[in-house]
Amino acid sequence: MDEKTKERLPVPSQKEALILRMLAGNGELFGLQMVERSEGDLRRGTVYVTLDRMEDKGYITSRQEEKLPGAIGLPRRLYKVTGLGQRVLHAWETYGQAVCLVPAH
């Protein structure tokens, strides 16, 4: 594999892979739900920075929730995995299983 091909291969970080796995299994989630489900692997302070970078890379998309009657303040954001995100996750898990770095899920 030449250097240019290596540069083009998207390699998710551990946190990105975790988020992609959660979104692939649950559809749309709020940032806070991801933090709660990660059992300490994701932090409230940094999860949105990670999600922002993932959105830039095209792994996920987001939208604002519809405001419910009686709700106050700003609307929250819902995150969803994209086709690219799913392919990256699949490739990453296949690669992990092949070299025994990532346990099978």
Next chain:
Amino acid sequence: MAKDKKPAIIIDGLDVIHFSGHGGEDHALDHIVKVSSELGEARYVGIQVKHRRRSGSYYAAPEQAIHHSPPRPAPQLLLPPGTRLRSWLSFFSERSCRRIFDPIIADMQHEWQAAHEAGNLSRARWVHIFCTFHLLAALIANWLFSIWEAWKKTKLG
């Protein structure tokens, strides 16, 4: 006289606030509130002083009334946490605010409202402090990520 008038203001369908007039020996105050029932909006205009004199009575302009007789402290509206913080963060890029800071503030307001509805005020205060701390953490993390990404684009990175 003025004490009898108690217009109600409904704000966001959550709070009902009663304004009542008060006065001294030689004058009475009326709080003037314009309420639009169609829009559900309320606007506090000011107070009006009615001087009682032997020769008759007259109404002073609201500005004069406020100048000569300061009203009682107005009832405080409970703003959701992060409202002022959000305006201070506006010097960041619109994208950073929309994608990073707004969702944190939205989570804080959501949890704060849930705590208030449950009557757990100590939890609401804790959420405010806790989430403000996390907002600062996000701010620092965002800066560090930006520096890291800028460094990666250089030849050294």
